[in-house]
Amino acid sequence: MKIYKIPEATVMRLSIYSRYLYQLAGDGVETISSGEIARGVGVSSAQVRKDLAYFGEFGTRGVGYNVDDLYGHVMKILGLDKMWNVIIIGAGKLGSALALYKGFVKRGFNISAILDADQGKIGTELEKVVVEPMDVLAERVKEHNVNIGIITVPTISAQEVTDKLVAAGVKAILNFSPRVLNVPSDVILRNVDLSVHLEVLSFKLDYQG
Amino acid sequence: MKIYKIPEATVMRLSIYSRYLYQLAGDGVETISSGEIARGVGVSSAQVRKDLAYFGEFGTRGVGYNVDDLYGHVMKILGLDKMWNVIIIGAGKLGSALALYKGFVKRGFNISAILDADQGKIGTELEKVVVEPMDVLAERVKEHNVNIGIITVPTISAQEVTDKLVAAGVKAILNFSPRVLNVPSDVILRNVDLSVHLEVLSFKLDYQG
Numbered sequence: 001m002k003i004y005k006i007p008e009a010t011v012m013r014l015s016i017y018s019r020y021l022y023q024l025a026g027d028g029v030e031t032i033s034s035g036e037i038a039r040g041v042g043v044s045s046a047q048v049r050k051d052l053a054y055f056g057e058f059g060t061r062g063v064g065y066n067v068d069d070l071y072g073h074v075m076k077i078l079g080l081d082k083m084w085n086v087i088i089i090g091a092g093k094l095g096s097a098l099a100l101y102k103g104f105v106k107r108g109f110n111i112s113a114i115l116d117a118d119q120g121k122i123g124t125e126l127e128k129v130v131v132e133p134m135d136v137l138a139e140r141v142k143e144h145n146v147n148i149g150i151i152t153v154p155t156i157s158a159q160e161v162t163d164k165l166v167a168a169g170v171k172a173i174l175n176f177s178p179r180v181l182n183v184p185s186d187v188i189l190r191n192v193d194l195s196v197h198l199e200v201l202s203f204k205l206d207y208q209g
Numbered sequence: 210m211k212i213y214k215i216p217e218a219t220v221m222r223l224s225i226y227s228r229y230l231y232q233l234a235g236d237g238v239e240t241i242s243s244g245e246i247a248r249g250v251g252v253s254s255a256q257v258r259k260d261l262a263y264f265g266e267f268g269t270r271g272v273g274y275n276v277d278d279l280y281g282h283v284m285k286i287l288g289l290d291k292m293w294n295v296i297i298i299g300a301g302k303l304g305s306a307l308a309l310y311k312g313f314v315k316r317g318f319n320i321s322a323i324l325d326a327d328q329g330k331i332g333t334e335l336e337k338v339v340v341e342p343m344d345v346l347a348e349r350v351k352e353h354n355v356n357i358g359i360i361t362v363p364t365i366s367a368q369e370v371t372d373k374l375v376a377a378g379v380k381a382i383l384n385f386s387p388r389v390l391n392v393p394s395d396v397i398l399r400n401v402d403l404s405v406h407l408e409v410l411s412f413k414l415d416y417q418g
Binding site: 006008009011012014015016019023077078079080084086092093094096097098100101102103104106107108109147148171172174178180188190192193194195196197198199200201202203204205206207 | 287301303306311383401404
């Protein structure tokens with residue numbers, strides 16, 4: 001198996017399958033076919049089978065998949081059979097919204113710390129996390145064994161913050177700033193542009209509407 | 210051309226190509242090959258050619274693509290050669306962050322109105338938009354010719370808000386709440402779960418790290 005060649009779109013679909021399987025398990029459903037998963041999440045059943053086939057054989061021909069088992073497998077594939085510690089840099093509206101976002105902890109992402117350079121924001125409580133100054137970055141990363149950094153600072157500070165996260169040993173960065181960031185090759189960088197979601201809608205409105 | 214069969218992943222990549230082409234045009238680059246686009250955005254050049262081929266012939270063999278022309282074509286494909294009017298329902302941290310998000314207006318998405326059921330939030334100014342009560346929903350949708358609704362309300366109110374947007378004639382909805390929403394078949398619904406972005410990182414940390 002060449003795990004490292006899994007397309008990112010497959011990973012994102014696995015994430016969607018896992019949510020659907022969780023819901024089914026909650027409803028007491030025991031087995032499900034690829035066709036039913038496909039209908040439930042809105043992709044083709046061939047796509048479901050292809051996505052799952054990257055990771056080996058799960059189902060039983062003619063019976064389908066055991067919901068609990070498949071859910072466990074998919075969560076393990078996604079690395080969600082453990083907790084990940086996350087630090088947020090930037091306690092503006094977006095950073096605060098992310099710190100309070102209930103979806104993260106449900107999926108195993110624990111917000112360990114949130115930092116900001118603005119004295120006015122330091123000390124603000126966001127549920128159980130308090131906004132702290134930038135100079136505790138390295139200390140918090142080490143103390144909480146932080147795996148992932150989320151950047152929600154203004155464009156002008158984004159590279160400086162990235163360099164600090166990298167220097168502190170953070171190996172994965174989720175960047176919400178519009179700035180193109182440079183990271184060493186052993187650091188995983190993912191840029192999030194929230195307008196992409198709107199663009200899928202504008203595309204569909206234009207062509208299908 | 211079967212435009213309606215374009216995979217969503219292709220639309221999302223077109224969105225990424227357009228940002229790169231915009232940057233190149235700003236740097237004065239006049240022509241570019243599919244290989245250069247591929248390296249610039251981190252996909253294969255075969256993928257770039259395949260994505261663009263859905264929409265006809267753009268490049269010149271041996272010369273590549275004219276950057277300005279291709280940018281214009283891709284923006285038109287994405288429906289971004291016009292402005293789209295957006296209403297946000299829910300002025301909590303996430304709704305406010307989205308109302309202030311600079312990336313939207315740059316790509317042609319204009320936040321026309323933001324509504325909330327909480328009296329305490331009504332009247333708050335988010336740049337040029339003021340939070341208004343829920344009962345002006347239908348009026349604002351009509352007045353601003355709103356095409357897209359963004360839902361950032363708590364789970365419990367999400368379906369009710371969706372029904373109101375649909376009744377007001379909104380044809381595309383971006384849902385940030387974790388609730389599975391029901392919409393008529395002529396309404397385009399897209400669910401955004403921000404943890405998906407973290408899950409791509411946890412997957413990669415687990416398998417490549």
